[in-house]
């Protein structure tokens with residue numbers, strides 16, 4: 001069909017005929033309109049909730065809420081203590097009776113960062129953390145430097161700052177078959193935006209000496225949380241951080257200042273930082289207990305986290321209400337650098353599909369991924385696998401056992417930093433359980 005194009009204001013416009021539903025409109029478009037009209041006529045409009053100011057439930061705006069906001073009381077997501085104990089319950093203690101681990105609710109996580117209030121927390125001090133007055137706090141840098149110095153918090157803030165996203169992950173983040181959900185299996189890892197001054201900037205200020213090979217970082221609490229770290233890591237990307245997610249660090253995260261050692265095992269991220277001593281040999285510290293390797297050359301290098309990922313939805317204890325479309329989503333990261341690729345399998349690892357990366361993958365930081373999947377109502381084992389920018393691919397537990405020459409059983413727990421693939425089992429009723437079980 002064709003018609004003569006005429007000016008819009010033409011009295012005898014064929015365009016006007018079209019708009020009035022004339023001959024030209026008798027086609028697919030008109031048929032569509034009819035369907036729409038019928039559907040509208042048969043479906044009563046749902047009653048809209050009224051949000052008139054005097055009718056809707058009100059949240060009292062107290063001075064506290066004005067001063068520092070609170071989330072909706074409909075949002076219930078909370079941290080737990082290790083192994084599923086609720087907050088306040090007795091945690092598992094180490095040989096010193098001091099360990100506490102608090103896990104972040106990854107099953108409810110949105111985007112890539114953990115709210116500071118939900119960031120995991122690990123301390124060898126127990127349930128109390130130092131309560132430090134930032135105006136009185138200082139950081140001493142001495143040892144193999146030309147100009148030892150004591151920095152106040154105000155001094156630290158005069159140096160050029162960096163603001164970077166990084167994950168911190170405890171060695172305790174070691175999924176096993178008893179874990180009910182992703183909070184228990186992977187919740188000892190969080191990602192945040194950290195602001196501070198590069199340790200390399202401070203060491204240059206102090207005049208780092210050539211014979212320096214290691215540095216010891218010490219916290220302010222009595223057990224010190226000290227670690228020995230290689231100086232080349234200090235000169236690479238270690239941050240002396242005072243800011244987190246747009247505000248000062250929280251007490252549990254090391255207020256007023258801590259180390260961030262990107263990609264390294266969590267224990268090296270010394271909180272309540274008060275002393276950095278530059279030395280020329282490795283020194284054993286309290287925090288090395290249980291983390292030390294016998295091999296001298298790698299003894300204190302710590303464990304860098306490899307390529308890792310986990311599906312956060314659908315994950316253990318969640319339930320798919322009905323067959324149909326879902327976005328399988330989760331987090332991917334690597335201590336080696338940025339995530340390059342994430343794949344998702346819905347058939348127990350037989351076939352892999354490339355997932356969509358949400359946003360630009362950042363070095364040693366969480367990247368969210370998503371994969372649209374039509375669940376057919378059958379049993380499935382779903383899992384995710386990361387490849388990082390160095391080409392490292394997240395392994396299965398079987399592969400790790402084989403590489404280490406260890407026997408593989410379903411109870412196998414990889415030693416050290418466990419970055420193995422995490423399977424979730426979906427039953428016919430849609431319920432999701434630990435696929436290691």
Ligand SMILES: Nc1nc2c(c(=O)[nH]1)N[C@H]1C(S)=C(S)[C@@H](COP(=O)(O)O)O[C@H]1N2
Nearest residue numbers: 120121122123124170219225266267269271
């Ligand atoms: N001073 C000090 N720093 C510390 C610790 C500690 O007990 N004392 N715990 C370490 C451990 S074991 C981990 S996993 C990380 C956890 O950092 P987060 O609590 O901010 O998540 O902090 C590390 N830094």
Ligand SMILES: [Mo]
Nearest residue numbers: 122170266267
């Ligand atoms: Mo840790």
